[in-house]
Amino acid sequence: MSTRRGFEEMWRDLAPVGRSASSGGYFRQPWTSAEGELRSWFGEECARRGLTVETDGIGNQVAWWHPDAPTSAKGVLTGSHLDSVLDGGAYDGPLGVVSALAALDLLRERGVTPARPLGLGVFVEEEGSRFGRACLGSRLVTGATTWEQARELRDREGVALGDAVDAAGLDPSAGLLSLDRVGTFVELHVEQGRDLVDRDVAVGVASEIWPHGRWRFDFAGQANHAGTTRMEDRHDPMLTYAMTALAANKQARLAGQRATFGRVSVEPNGTNAVPSLVTAWLDARASSDDALAELVDAIGRQAEERAGRDGTALTLTAESVSGSVAFDADLAARLAGIGGWPVIPTQAGHDAGILSDAGIPTAMVFVRNPTGVSHSPDEHAETADCLAGVEALADVLAELVGPGPAGR
Amino acid sequence: MSTRRGFEEMWRDLAPVGRSASSGGYFRQPWTSAEGELRSWFGEECARRGLTVETDGIGNQVAWWHPDAPTSAKGVLTGSHLDSVLDGGAYDGPLGVVSALAALDLLRERGVTPARPLGLGVFVEEEGSRFGRACLGSRLVTGATTWEQARELRDREGVALGDAVDAAGLDPSAGLLSLDRVGTFVELHVEQGRDLVDRDVAVGVASEIWPHGRWRFDFAGQANHAGTTRMEDRHDPMLTYAMTALAANKQARLAGQRATFGRVSVEPNGTNAVPSLVTAWLDARASSDDALAELVDAIGRQAEERAGRDGTALTLTAESVSGSVAFDADLAARLAGIGGWPVIPTQAGHDAGILSDAGIPTAMVFVRNPTGVSHSPDEHAETADCLAGVEALADVLAELVGPGPAGR
Missing domain, CATH: 3.40.630.10 (Zn peptidases)
Structure with missing residues (x-):
């Protein structure tokens, strides 16, 4: 009692x-x-x-x-x-x-x-x-x-x-x-x-405990006017980020692992401006150290490939990785x-x-x-x-x- | 001079x-x-x-x-x-x-x-x-x-x-x-x-001046642990948002109009949590009032459809629209x-x-x-x-x- x-x-x-x-x-x-x-x-x-x-x-x-x-x-x-x-x-x-x-x-x-x-x-x-x-x-x-x-x-x-x-x-x-x-x-x-x-x-x-970690994705583009800039003239890092978030989810789903983008920061974060920078943090976890490395590599590759198409630049930084x-x-x-x-x-x-x-x-x-x-x-x-x-x-x-x- | x-x-x-x-x-x-x-x-x-x-x-x-x-x-x-x-x-x-x-x-x-x-x-x-x-x-x-x-x-x-x-x-x-x-x-x-x-x-x-406006998209999901929650158990509003941002871009590109998500706010915005809420602002512009209405409708429809698949809920609010x-x-x-x-x-x-x-x-x-x-x-x-x-x-x-x- x-x-x-x-x-x-x-x-x-x-x-x-x-x-x-x-x-x-x-x-x-x-x-x-x-x-x-x-x-x-x-x-x-x-x-x-x-x-x-x-x-x-x-x-x-x-x-x-x-x-x-x-x-x-x-x-x-x-x-x-x-x-x-x-x-x-x-x-x-x-x-x-x-x-x-x-x-x-x-x-x-x-x-x-x-x-x-x-x-x-x-x-x-x-x-x-x-x-x-x-x-x-x-x-x-x-x-x-x-x-x-x-x-x-x-x-x-x-x-x-x-x-x-x-x-x-x-x-x-x-x-x-x-x-x-x-x-x-x-x-x-x-x-x-x-x-x-x-x-x-x-x-x-x-x-x-599954191996897991946090990776920072910095997607750099070019700020521009949201109204006057033709779609084909943009270097919009929001698009590179959006594709990466979907790719991470799909990759983790197919592999039976975990990948999440739960935190995002946008510069300048104005409604009428194409962003200059989108920073997003990937939380990824997998059943083995190798599977985790493969998962993050696959997400990074798809992000790089999309950045090439969007005319944006990706910097990928491992902030903390636990085996x-x-x-x-x-x-x-x-x-x-x-x-x-x-x-x-x-x-x-x-x-x-x-x-x-x-x-x-x-x-x-x-x-x-x-x-x-x-x-x-x-x-x-x-x-x-x-x-x-x-x-x-x-x-x-x-x-x-x-x-x-x-x-x- | x-x-x-x-x-x-x-x-x-x-x-x-x-x-x-x-x-x-x-x-x-x-x-x-x-x-x-x-x-x-x-x-x-x-x-x-x-x-x-x-x-x-x-x-x-x-x-x-x-x-x-x-x-x-x-x-x-x-x-x-x-x-x-x-x-x-x-x-x-x-x-x-x-x-x-x-x-x-x-x-x-x-x-x-x-x-x-x-x-x-x-x-x-x-x-x-x-x-x-x-x-x-x-x-x-x-x-x-x-x-x-x-x-x-x-x-x-x-x-x-x-x-x-x-x-x-x-x-x-x-x-x-x-x-x-x-x-x-x-x-x-x-x-x-x-x-x-x-x-x-x-x-x-x-x-x-082309007709244009700002629409707020509130994507509501369920906060959860980024590591332990199986991918198939999630209601992740980041995914609904990401697909919507890509759809907006594609829709505007095909129609020769403009659509931009330049501002995003995430709750709770933590690396190791599936978000509970993603709010994003669409800036859309088109060559006629009808074309603008069609563009925003098409983006809203695709967002709704994806929200249905993600188990999230979309609220779409027109914040200002100029003919x-x-x-x-x-x-x-x-x-x-x-x-x-x-x-x-x-x-x-x-x-x-x-x-x-x-x-x-x-x-x-x-x-x-x-x-x-x-x-x-x-x-x-x-x-x-x-x-x-x-x-x-x-x-x-x-x-x-x-x-x-x-x-x-």
Whole structure:
């Protein structure tokens, strides 16, 4: 009973933070006031449980239970992120953080005495919604990206990452979270597809993350008058872009992969002017690294070919590419065995993928999403499934922090 | 000689106002500081010539030479606009205003004694670049649009027109420019095509303006995760838009008309999300009212058909539609006869079209544009052609304000 109330109370606390009154979606971009409020909330929830939260120089957070366990015993970290995509859903990220807190409560109620420390963590800018680099917090912490590379990244208003972090009252020179004590990472997340619906089960464990990435397409043409310029005299980059967006969709559909143009920026973006520049970002994902490279190559080739016909020029830049992540198979099998849960792949990137790439044995627990919709105000999970997720996470953590073998 | 110096001096004065250091293009949006500077400049140039400028409640301006001529004699108004499209060229608008001032100087040098008043005028928001309604100043002055309809228009930042005008230190309750004394309107403008280049002549006179308009296409879909959502499960409005942009181009090409999507807005515009909404503005123009209606219908039908296949929903809204304008044919023939200039049509809208629609005999003088490029930082006219334009305008005005018959 107390877990049920605790989870739902925490969920209600978070509901209004960064929410759009018009769409009902969330705008919890990193280093904004909404995200600052979420960071404070996490600190308060940890304090309420007698845990001390450490916030690093860019806003990553961790609080350890039993930090004084023998240092020879590496700990178990669980958590997720609190930032959202633009106009995102309530579950993507926060479900993993709230479930981590609720699972801790459950372990204590059960009288579990951990043999190793248990950390609750939050990573910043997982979505890359502000600075375009997904999983930026975990990438910095693991060293996959350096602060020197990242600090000059700019948001859509031209604000540099270094200045945004500074304006949020954080000090990168204070250092980043240490993962030295993390022997295993477990991230609970709402499913972003319908595998669990199809299998009629509330909880699953991840096998792998598809390789994926973001590519910027700059289509340059020549600005001109929309009325007086004969159609045959134009160098209109909007046409090159439009054909590329359709080609990307077709290519992905035929290959059983994913390709999306969800973000576009047009210069000068006036109704009565042929654009001078259309910039569009391709999100592409595939079942293997080779398939992803082939997919992006095919889209780029068709864009180039059309640019030749339109008299426009294409510059294609890979902004971030993540290879396939195979989670620790033994760990996945061991955890899946606890509840007889299915082991399923995902096409979505996660901090768990970054930590796994860094050599930390990592697992993910998914909670059923009845429609599969995510990155949308319509994203949803039933409360009963969320509570089943908390129970599952508590079971997993009990297994990992107990006196038995840890992550491996 | 003095005209040549005067024109070039004025041109140099204007060159830096509202200019982008990166593109070299102009951002002279109405009721911004750049446009306020241009309004002051026009007042000073009029004062330098001993003329008193009247600025109306929304920023339209006029200065009369010989205002004390018998009130029975209707006057001749000449001028253009000083605002620009986003990232526009230097000539579109300002060439007509600077040429009006230089032509006045030339008439005085020639010792012309006008039999009727000659007005120099500037209309605000001709491009519709801020509030989406082209020729807004002249529409308000002629009553084609009422202040009550216009005041609630909003710019891209959500600022209402009424508030923007107020913030610019203007007071709409002070009233609008009166056209009661305007018997004839003449607007000099840089050509926005290459008819004069093809005819190897520096100056031409307008016969007509093609019918044209702006239509907003709202393509509504369902936001979703760009990685996990199967291609076949999507309702992606970007695809519907992309196909529509290509269809518009093809349709206009086949029919010898014009159709452009130069402005697009995407919600939420995140790289890793299928958009929930794509809004795009169609600029369409055709050689007859029927041809324009057919063109827009054909584009709308193809968009609807594709929306059906994509599972998206289209809302099509006509934001402004201007029927064809046939300028006063006798006046055009009479003025063309002065210099043996060709009489040519244009696909571009102008304040001249609005005044013509309001029943004022109206003519346009075009100055050769070597590339035809307009609504672009690359827009250009040779100084020799601009000076030929000033001479032509002075000849036209001398004919119209002289003791002979006026506009008709």
